[in-house]
Amino acid sequence: MTVEPLVVVGWVLLAVVVFEGAGSAFVSWRRAVAVDRRNRAGLALLEARLAAAAVDCGRQGERRRLAWSGTRRLTVVQVVVENSEVRSYLLGPADGGALPPFLPGEYLTFTLWPEAAGGRPLSRCYSLSGDPGELASYRVTIKRAGPPPGEPAAPPGRASTWFHDRVTVGSILEAKAPSGHFLLPAEPDAPVVLIGAGVGITPFMAMLAARARAGVAREFHLFYGCRDGEAHLWRREMVRLAATDERIRLVVAYSRPRPEDRPGVDYQHGGRIDLALLQRLLPANNFDFYLCGPAAMMTELTAGLLAWGVPAERIHGEAFGPASVPLGVAADGAVAHRVAFLRSGKELAWEPARGTLLALAEAGGVALESGCRVGNCGACKLPVKSGEVRYVASPGRAPDPGNCLACVAIPASDLELDA
Template sequence: MLSQKTMDIIKSTVPVLQVHGTQITTVFYSNLFKAHPELLNIFNHANQAKGRQQTALSNTVLAAAQNIDKLETIIPVVKQIAHKHRSLMIKPEHYPIVGEYLLKAIKEVLGDAATDEIIQAWADTYGVIAQVFIDIEKQMYEESATKSGGWSDYKEFKIIKKIQESDVITSFYLAPTDGSSLPAYEAGQYITIRLSIPGEKFLFNRQYSLSSASNKEYFRISVKKEASVENPDGKVSNYLHTDINVDDTVEVTVPAGDYTLIKEESPIVFLSGGVGITPFMSMVATIAEEQPNREVNFIHSARNGAIQAFNEELIGIKDKITNLQLSYIFENPSDEDKLNPFFKKAGYIDSEWLKENTIIKDAHYFVCGPVSFLQTVIKGLKNNGIDDAHIHYEFFGPAMKL
């Protein structure tokens, strides 16, 4: 769809994008929101404030340039982003706006180096890539609207139960206000919730993993309360913890995401850090219902037992799975923490501990947690000979480079 000349020009811009990519995307978002402040009702303000969205977009643009002659190789990443777009209600009409301000940002940052020929090549390329997203997302929108129990756009849900799981994690049970049944979802998927906060001009969107097995009555999300409301990450989580109560309402989109449970019979190892445990609660509960004889190794790392969520629930699930090994690793365990029968280690997970406790022939390894946790665990698994195809990991928020 692109000429060889256009692809050659795009390839020639790779070194510049490697140096100036994040600067370009930072200028892009700044100018975009000045011209179209209504888009702040869609974008995550915390990811913008911390620069995560700018970096993620820069990585995506760079990957597109590097693979412009074989775009099929980045389709898995495109689909992952498309899930997030569908969950946030990104529509075809948004793409021309984004394209306009992305090209303007390239010109603004690069100046005379961004010749008319380069800008035209990027305009042509953006058009092709945008159409790929639009086509994939069109199919996702149709699937979410037509599946049993599905809907389009946002739908009003009521909080039917609010349960404190630990010192920092609270679960919210959400049910449709119209009393309808819910669509089935894959263990590991997430929902977007949208709400307004008094005193704030724009709506807030957040994507939270579903932390229970699929059922027709409710969605459950389990939210970590961040340190303070002043922290961009903490504005919504603090509001949910302190101000949202039973019978209050939020808006929700149909579950999305491709970080989902592999349902073959091979052994599975879950390695979570902190609130990264949430998608694994959905996965292990689904295994208990559908594959109770599957070999499962569930390893969770937290600072201490006071913030170890779902202990009783995991004990109940352990009774349902024939071969489930449960291990807790606490950075600073109390004397009481050390009495927990599933406490295995003080400190951190490292390569040697992984070798002794997690290496299982043909197992699939699912990893979720803070970036530093992902870096350590994934490096440790690779050092112990685990193939990339058997390592599956999830970022909360925009995908960043490990």
């Protein structure tokens, strides 16, 4: 049978039209599927945000209802020896009432009366390290602090020594309600990088517990540094959380691993956490970075992150204790000033390398009250008789007019202080 050429051409054209139509339909179907997936993902994200907002709203109401002003008596209900240097203290209300919910990253401010303080109270802040959803008790975790670095003859930390040597089950402590500003972004899906060293892991354990309880999709990159396996706090809990959720990326660094510490199993990096490690393991620098640990680590990493292009407002630091130094003390544009401590009869020369007013006073033999040393507790408040100050870290609560917080303030002019 002979087929006319025009018929063949017609069939070919029809096939082309059908094929193109099928291809177009397939592309449209693929697009519809992609749009549907995006819509489903967007709906799931919206539902997660609404659920998180509802939980937060309820917890905020409980916080307002149960929070206390001033100090409250808390009973030590359990003491857990975490390792040779670190202990956790579980605290319940001595009055039998309920404890308000706390936000992961908050701390308790204690008023302590150790004998080494000479009859004067000490104010100290310790991060809450427990699960924010478990409100039968609060947990704080405290390392026994030795002499300051480079000063072996100096006395050990008064507050931590008192906790380790004197505080037992049944002890009564005085504390203010949970507070703080070391908090995760409000968006439940915003990825974060958490960097903790030693006992600086404490606020991050509360964050991990809260994340697991809420079931949010936030991506966590957790870098934890410590000396070795014996100093590794909550190893099993960390590994369990990371193993059950692919959105938690855990990197453990041992600075001085023991022969029995297994690389790739107990830890992933030999050495300290530094910028090179972060740049090697992170996909980019567009995260919120949270740092908690020794002052030297925080100062070095903050400078490195800034040099890497991370905006200053996306770098968050928490540091407590006598070795803590607020970030950015050597503030841009700072020049030398004269600081007079009127009641002590001393006049000291300040320059950026001398640090905060509290550090200047201590180096010059002027005794000042202090507590958290990061602008939270208010123990170092001083009346300013003349001159101006500026802050190298935002105070947790602004002091009354005419006063300054010496632990986070530097001179902006010559100063006269009532101290």
